[in-house]
Amino acid sequence: AQSVTQLGSHVSVSEGALVLLRCNYSSSVPPYLFWYVQYPNQGLQLLLKYTTGATLVKGINGFEAEFKKSETSFHLTKPSAHMSDAAEYFCAVSRTSGNTPLVFGKGTRLSVIA
Amino acid sequence: NAGVTQTPKFQVLKTGQSMTLQCAQDMNHNSMYWYRQDPGMGLRLIYYSASEGTTDKGEVPNGYNVSRLNKREFSLRLESAAPSQTSVYFCASIPRDTGAPPQHFGDGTRLSIL
Numbered sequence: 531a532q533s534v535t536q537l538g539s540h541v542s543v544s545e546g547a548l549v550l551l552r553c554n555y556s557s558s559v560p561p562y563l564f565w566y567v568q569y570p571n572q573g574l575q576l577l578l579k580y581t582t583g584a585t586l587v588k589g590i591n592g593f594e595a596e597f598k599k600s601e602t603s604f605h606l607t608k609p610s611a612h613m614s615d616a617a618e619y620f621c622a623v624s625r626t627s628g629n630t631p632l633v634f635g636k637g638t639r640l641s642v643i644a
Numbered sequence: 645n646a647g648v649t650q651t652p653k654f655q656v657l658k659t660g661q662s663m664t665l666q667c668a669q670d671m672n673h674n675s676m677y678w679y680r681q682d683p684g685m686g687l688r689l690i691y692y693s694a695s696e697g698t699t700d701k702g703e704v705p706n707g708y709n710v711s712r713l714n715k716r717e718f719s720l721r722l723e724s725a726a727p728s729q730t731s732v733y734f735c736a737s738i739p740r741d742t743g744a745p746p747q748h749f750g751d752g753t754r755l756s757i758l
Contacts, residue, residue: 564746571752573734573751573752574747574749575749631677631702632677632689633689634679634687636685636686637686
């Protein structure tokens with residue numbers, strides 16, 4: 531079975547500060563990993579994904595994440611937070627084969643303080 | 645615009661009433677999913693359909709039924725609504741497994757059961 535743990539249900543940063551949202555996964559097979567963002571009253575939008583190859587993945591809006599197999603982690607970072615980054619962020623995992631459903635973490639709400 | 649369309653966007657029901665949530669995608673995707681989102685719980689899979697004519701239970705299927713009407717449409721039915729089913733419901737779809745397909749989400753249906 532696969533699972534995802536997001537550390538911190540709420541993270542608050544100052545505008546211009548580093549954003550770090552933590553995600554650890556559990557998977558018995560090589561995983562596909564995803565980060566999604568949800569703005570208020572909207573659906574989920576894909577930020578980035580890891581499949582195979584380069585372990586540092588760049589996504590939209592200046593976000594990136596690094597797959598660390600030894601730590602079973604896929605933390606999301608952004609060097610400088612903007613007010614527009616305030617949203618809820620979800621980490622998700624799926625198996626590498628077949629169109630299997632995603633397993634989501636419980637989400638981390640990011641607040642950006644001016 | 646291509647994408648996943650959910651109807652209705654909002655609905656209020658009384659306990660015991662029934663209703664069907666509709667989802668349609670025009671991207672010729674094979675697999676479709678229904679999730680519910682509750683505060684602090686992330687997204688949990690209710691049912692999914694790997695291809696036309698097939699459906700499978702997810703993590704929280706009790707109280708729901710689904711129909712994969714055709715390749716485009718995947719509906720979710722609440723036969724006798726309960727207050728515990730108050731939630732935001734998201735439909736998603738992906739094409740046939742292409743390695744790491746991100747799920748495309750609709751904007752959600754906000755359902756309140758009194």
